[in-house]
Amino acid sequence: MRSVAIKMLVGDRARYLGILMGLTFASLLITQQSAIFTGLMARTYGFITDTGLPDIWVMDPKVMFIDDIKPLQDTMLHRVRGVEGVEWAMPLYKGLLKAKLSNGSFQTCNVIGLDDTTLVGGPPEIVKGSLSDLRQADAVIVDEVGATGKLARPATEPGGEPTPIGIGDTLELNDHRAIVVGICRGTRTFQSQPVIYTTYSRALRFAPGERKLMSFVLVKAKPGADQDALCARIAGATGLAAYTTQQFKDLTYDYFMKYTGIPVNFGIAVLLGFIVGTAIAGQTFFNFTMDNIKYFAALKAMGARDGQLLRMIVLQALIVGAVGWGIGIGAASLFGFLLKHTELSFLLTWKLMGVSGLAILVICGISALLSLRTVLRAEPAIVFKG
Amino acid sequence: MIATAAPVAVSCAGVTKTYGAGQSRVTALRGIDLEVREGELLMLVGPSGCGKTTLISVIAGILDHDDGECLVFGENLRALPQARRTAFRGERIGFVFQQFNLIPTLTIAENVAVPLLIQGRTWRSSIAQAREFLDRVGIGDRWAALPSKLSGGQQQRVAIARSLVHGPRLIVCDEPTSSLDHETGHKVMELMKEVAAGHDRALVVVTHDARIFEFADRIARMDDGKITGLTDRRNKEPER
Numbered sequence: 001m002r003s004v005a006i007k008m009l010v011g012d013r014a015r016y017l018g019i020l021m022g023l024t025f026a027s028l029l030i031t032q033q034s035a036i037f038t039g040l041m042a043r044t045y046g047f048i049t050d051t052g053l054p055d056i057w058v059m060d061p062k063v064m065f066i067d068d069i070k071p072l073q074d075t076m077l078h079r080v081r082g083v084e085g086v087e088w089a090m091p092l093y094k095g096l097l098k099a100k101l102s103n104g105s106f107q108t109c110n111v112i113g114l115d116d117t118t119l120v121g122g123p124p125e126i127v128k129g130s131l132s133d134l135r136q137a138d139a140v141i142v143d144e145v146g147a148t149g150k151l152a153r154p155a156t157e158p159g160g161e162p163t164p165i166g167i168g169d170t171l172e173l174n175d176h177r178a179i180v181v182g183i184c185r186g187t188r189t190f191q192s193q194p195v196i197y198t199t200y201s202r203a204l205r206f207a208p209g210e211r212k213l214m215s216f217v218l219v220k221a222k223p224g225a226d227q228d229a230l231c232a233r234i235a236g237a238t239g240l241a242a243y244t245t246q247q248f249k250d251l252t253y254d255y256f257m258k259y260t261g262i263p264v265n266f267g268i269a270v271l272l273g274f275i276v277g278t279a280i281a282g283q284t285f286f287n288f289t290m291d292n293i294k295y296f297a298a299l300k301a302m303g304a305r306d307g308q309l310l311r312m313i314v315l316q317a318l319i320v321g322a323v324g325w326g327i328g329i330g331a332a333s334l335f336g337f338l339l340k341h342t343e344l345s346f347l348l349t350w351k352l353m354g355v356s357g358l359a360i361l362v363i364c365g366i367s368a369l370l371s372l373r374t375v376l377r378a379e380p381a382i383v384f385k386g
Numbered sequence: 387m388i389a390t391a392a393p394v395a396v397s398c399a400g401v402t403k404t405y406g407a408g409q410s411r412v413t414a415l416r417g418i419d420l421e422v423r424e425g426e427l428l429m430l431v432g433p434s435g436c437g438k439t440t441l442i443s444v445i446a447g448i449l450d451h452d453d454g455e456c457l458v459f460g461e462n463l464r465a466l467p468q469a470r471r472t473a474f475r476g477e478r479i480g481f482v483f484q485q486f487n488l489i490p491t492l493t494i495a496e497n498v499a500v501p502l503l504i505q506g507r508t509w510r511s512s513i514a515q516a517r518e519f520l521d522r523v524g525i526g527d528r529w530a531a532l533p534s535k536l537s538g539g540q541q542q543r544v545a546i547a548r549s550l551v552h553g554p555r556l557i558v559c560d561e562p563t564s565s566l567d568h569e570t571g572h573k574v575m576e577l578m579k580e581v582a583a584g585h586d587r588a589l590v591v592v593t594h595d596a597r598i599f600e601f602a603d604r605i606a607r608m609d610d611g612k613i614t615g616l617t618d619r620r621n622k623e624p625e626r
Contacts, residue, residue, distance in 0.1 A: 003503075010491075012491055295487060295489045301475065301481055302476060303504050305472050384442065384484075
């Protein structure tokens with residue numbers, strides 16, 4: 001009876017396409033909105049992801065997310081280095097400084113100061129120049145988006161394109177000269193400011209004088225060391241908070257989930273997709289069943305068992321669900337692919353596809369349940385009512 | 387000629403059926419006593435609303451009667467559990483409907499194969515057997531056509547093939563010629579008599595089409611939920 005069910009479904013082209021459209025739309029909306037949400041949330045911890053080498057981040061216990069900087073005393077670096085199981089520990093400066101542009105305007109920049117010797121915590125990809133060029137005097141490396149965008153020199157003619165800054169150009173950071181020695185590419189972060197990498201000591205020079213300036217201590221655990229236990233030892237020895245990279249990502253993610261309206265706003269869009277999809281697909285699938293009710297009744301009269309009819313309807317629902325989900329995922333992927341070089345944050349993960357598939361399965365389940373109820377309740381005697 | 391001693395296929399005694407309750411209560415069957423023997427073609431005739439369709443629904447086991455007893459090949463279908471009753475219908479009963487009820491998205495061979503597929507036969511063997519039966523009803527060459535491509539008479543031939551393909555011993559037909567013109571209706575009944583009637587198979591045909599009465603072995607006249615007359619056309623004498 002499987003073939004009969006499939007032919008009944010796909011043979012009625014108009015109805016079949018109608019159900020597919022509903023499910024495709026639902027799948028597209030749910031997947032696309034969720035992927036944008038995931039992409040946006042991934043940006044919240046993009047800087048942590050890009051800082052690949054350390055296993056553990058040490059910070060003030062009151063820090064709630066990556067951009068919530070509460071400076072530490074430099075002496076804390078030595079205390080962390082003294083904890084058993086620490087392979088190495090390096091300082092990291094992260095702060096917002098104003099850069100004066102060539103046209104005299106100011107732009108707030110996210111300045112990252114890396115350990116002078118090892119340059120640990122550098123950008124994941126250098127597009128122009130080299131990370132070691134940071135050892136030159138007054139050297140900075142600027143991120144590609146900032147270099148072509150907010151730090152670019154204004155157009156010289158009306159209507160012209162701004163000129164990206166490049167190697168050899170100078171900036172003024174808090175009244176200090178900075179020379180661009182490289183361009184890097186990193187994960188977009190939640191902050192829209194240009195990112196400028198320099199050495200730790202130079203960053204302290206750029207930054208306004210404060211008693212404490214170190215933002216984080218980056219720690220590498222000794223091979224085979226239990227990182228959770230090491231975090232606990234560091235916290236115990238220093239009174240600071242120590243998180244593994246994943247824990248710090250989670251902390252940042254949770255902060256944005258809890259204290260911003262992002263999840264609610266995207267949640268509403270996803271819910272809307274679910275509701276609209278359920279309404280369209282459910283209604284069309286139900287109408288399809290109602291149109292075929294006399295044939296289902298005829299099948300019952302001819303000896304089809306309830307179980308057979310149930311399997312037929314479930315199969316029909318699964319087919320439209322799988323095809324609609326697949327097209328929706330494909331369309332969402334295409335959307336992400338076409339806009340991958342834009343500001344749009346889009347991250348389509350396998351988990352997300354699973355969630356979208358589950359949502360479509362629920363929609364199909366509801367549709368099938370409505371139809372099934374009608375079919376199982378249909379009196380076979382209606383076949384004799386001409 | 388059907389011997390009166392042929393085994394009884396259907397036996398109804400005092401069958402009643404009421405629809406609704408209170409003010410809207412309608413009595414459709416008022417104590418029906420009827421026997422249909424194997425090898426016999428019985429026609430149920432009468433005006434609209436006299437209970438013909440209700441009676442074949444009860445006989446076919448797709449509607450429960452209220453009182454009395456209705457045995458089909460010795461089985462009291464009302465007393466059977468739903469699953470066994472459904473299985474009984476699938477194995478023993480063939481249906482021909484007024485509106486054919488052919489699934490429009492299946493080819494005619496696939497439509498004919500449906501009763502076999504319900505019984506769990508494979509697609510390939512079901513289609514092969516369906517094509518044999520389409521040959522028997524004279525439209526074997528159109529096996530791959532969709533029902534919408536056939537005339538009304540051809541569609542009813544397909545419905546007849548579908549009612550026979552699984553070898554049922556009772557065939558119930560509801561107004562099989564009412565959607566057809568006289569000539570086509572006549573041909574359909576000739577076909578029915580030729581391929582469906584057999585010494586071990588009973589046919590019950592509901593009709594109000596007097597032009598096909600000549601094909602009946604017996605005619606049961608109904609009115610207001612009762613059998614008002616029974617004519618044995620084999621000897622042209624009214625039985626009662």
